[in-house]
Amino acid sequence: MLAYVIGVVLFALAICVSVALHEAGHMVTARMFGMRVRRYFVGFGPTVFSFRRGETEYGLKAIPLGGFCDIAGMTALDEVTAEEAPRAMWRFKAWKRTVVMSAGSITHFLLGFIVLFIMAATMGLPNVDQKPIVSTISDCVRGGTTVDQVNNPVCQPGDPAPAKKAGLLPGDVVVSVAGKPTPTWDAMVTQVKAVSGPVPVVVERGGKQETFVVDVPKVTRPAANGGTESVGAVGVGVARSIQYGVGGAFGGAASFTGDMFARTWDGLMAFPKRIPAVFNSIFGGERDPDTPVSVVGASRLGGEAVEAGLWQVFLLLLASLNFFIGVFNLLPLLPMDGGHIAIVWYERVRDWLRGLRGKPAGGPVDYTKLSAITMVLVVIGGGVTLLTVTADIVNPIRLQ
Numbered sequence: 001m002l003a004y005v006i007g008v009v010l011f012a013l014a015i016c017v018s019v020a021l022h023e024a025g026h027m028v029t030a031r032m033f034g035m036r037v038r039r040y041f042v043g044f045g046p047t048v049f050s051f052r053r054g055e056t057e058y059g060l061k062a063i064p065l066g067g068f069c070d071i072a073g074m075t076a077l078d079e080v081t082a083e084e085a086p087r088a089m090w091r092f093k094a095w096k097r098t099v100v101m102s103a104g105s106i107t108h109f110l111l112g113f114i115v116l117f118i119m120a121a122t123m124g125l126p127n128v129d130q131k132p133i134v135s136t137i138s139d140c141v142r143g144g145t146t147v148d149q150v151n152n153p154v155c156q157p158g159d160p161a162p163a164k165k166a167g168l169l170p171g172d173v174v175v176s177v178a179g180k181p182t183p184t185w186d187a188m189v190t191q192v193k194a195v196s197g198p199v200p201v202v203v204e205r206g207g208k209q210e211t212f213v214v215d216v217p218k219v220t221r222p223a224a225n226g227g228t229e230s231v232g233a234v235g236v237g238v239a240r241s242i243q244y245g246v247g248g249a250f251g252g253a254a255s256f257t258g259d260m261f262a263r264t265w266d267g268l269m270a271f272p273k274r275i276p277a278v279f280n281s282i283f284g285g286e287r288d289p290d291t292p293v294s295v296v297g298a299s300r301l302g303g304e305a306v307e308a309g310l311w312q313v314f315l316l317l318l319a320s321l322n323f324f325i326g327v328f329n330l331l332p333l334l335p336m337d338g339g340h341i342a343i344v345w346y347e348r349v350r351d352w353l354r355g356l357r358g359k360p361a362g363g364p365v366d367y368t369k370l371s372a373i374t375m376v377l378v379v380i381g382g383g384v385t386l387l388t389v390t391a392d393i394v395n396p397i398r399l400q
Contacts, residue, residue: 007306007314011299014318016042018111018325019066025107026069027056029100036072036080036087043067071100074340076364090364094348101337101344108326113257115319121249123312124241125256132174132188133242134203137164138235161235166214168236171243172203185238192216193231201234241312257323264323278387281395289397294385295321297392304399313399334374343367 020042027040036055041047043061050059061067073080073088080088089097119125127133138161174188175181178199182188201214216232223229244252274291281287293301298321305314332342343365351361 001307004303004307007303008299010306011302011314011318012295015295015299015321016064016066018108018322021107021111022104022325022329023067023069025103026071026100029103030069030071030089031056033092033096033100034087035089035092035100036084037069038072038084039068039070041067075367077367094344097344098341101341102330104337105326105329108322108329109257112260112319112322112326113253115315115322116256116260117249117253119312119315119319120244120252120256121246124243125252126312126316127239127242128259130185130238131242132182132185133239134163134168134170134172134174134236135239136237137161137168137170138237139164140235162214162216163234163236166201166212168201168203168212168214168234169205171239172205175202175204175209177201192234195232260320260323261327264320264327267324268327275384275387278391281391282387285395287391287395287397291391291397292384292388293397294388294392296389297396300392300396301399308399310399333377334370335378339374 023040023042027037030037038055039057039059041050041057041059041061043064044066045061045063048060048062050057052058071089072078072084073090076088076090078088078090089100116125140161177188177191178195178201180191182191196216196218198213199216200211202209202211204210214234216234218230219233220228220230221233242252270290271292274288277285277288278291281291298317302314302317305311305317329336330338330341332338334340334343347362347365354360354362
């Protein structure tokens with residue numbers, strides 16, 4: 001129980017730090033371009049303490065959830081003092097404002113990448129695509145008519161596993177079996193089951209492809225329909241994680257980051273249609289593991305991962321949440337940063353088109369006219385957050 005509590009606290013703290021660094025990203029880039037940063041605070045609510053360095057006030061609020069960065073003149077409608085006016089944010093070029101407003105999401109992406117890099121360099125990254133990477137090689141492969149006989153074969157001196165006898169090693173990536181490509185582990189298993197006798201197996205080892213002749217025997221094993229079947233077997237196990245080492249960690253983390261971006265986007269697009277399932281789970285329906293989770297739910301999963309000693313799962317959850325927050329925050333909807341970026345470039349393109357027609361630049365977008373839409377989105381966002389938090393309390397997703 002103590003490990004679970006520690007895991008929950010660690011995960012929640014990591015998210016708080018991530019959001020605080022998000023705001024720090026805004027602050028650092030704004031100051032880099034010369035914008036006036038009034039305040040940078042971690043947390044919300046009553047001020048615990050604060051201090052001033054130069055023109056910026058730094059502080060800590062009582063509720064350590066998130067934070068904020070107050071940049072003078074984010075829009076032309078914001079009130080600024082005479083001293084702040086020359087360095088108001090809206091006076092800067094569109095690309096500079098875009099960098100500042102996207103810096104929060106970029107910080108999340110960097111944090112996610114750093115987590116994946118650490119994983120790649122130490123414990124490895126999950127083999128989510130089920131690449132046909134050999135992890136273990138059995139001492140022997142014998143037939144059996146029960147699951148116990150198959151999983152616990154009695155090895156005899158004259159029964160070495162075909163893969164071991166042929167020279168395959170852990171870490172080999174199976175490229176093809178009997179001339180047929182094996183892009184996934186399932187494809188490799190299917191092909192092995194269908195062959196027998198001496199079969200050429202091409203593997204990738206150390207960046208080079210090598211061919212081994214594996215004498216594949218037919219063994220009797222339990223079938224899916226409850227009977228038995230005679231299938232080919234070579235005695236290898238799949239690698240659940242891909243090991244990179246320090247040298248290949250950067251490339252491995254970069255590749256995995258690209259995959260996570262794709263999955264994050266797919267998950268975001270599927271987000272609306274999964275909300276009804278979250279609602280149903282609150283009233284006794286089975287909780288679909290693919291439904292959205294709140295920070296509460298993610299923290300609970302983090303606690304379960306620590307309790308089970310699954311630090312790889314803990315770190316992967318942390319990286320995933322950072323990527324999700326970063327992508328979600330760039331959606332072109334107010335009040336997210338992506339909404340402000342969209343308005344900046346709307347004004348830029350509009351003024352460029354007006355210039356082509358010989359007209360002067362238009363005025364700044366009136367944010368007050370967008371307040372109704374903004375409030376609707378805030379209410380919807382608040383409702384979804386309340387819904388997911390409730391589901392994560394009464395019917396949480398669990399690791400097992």
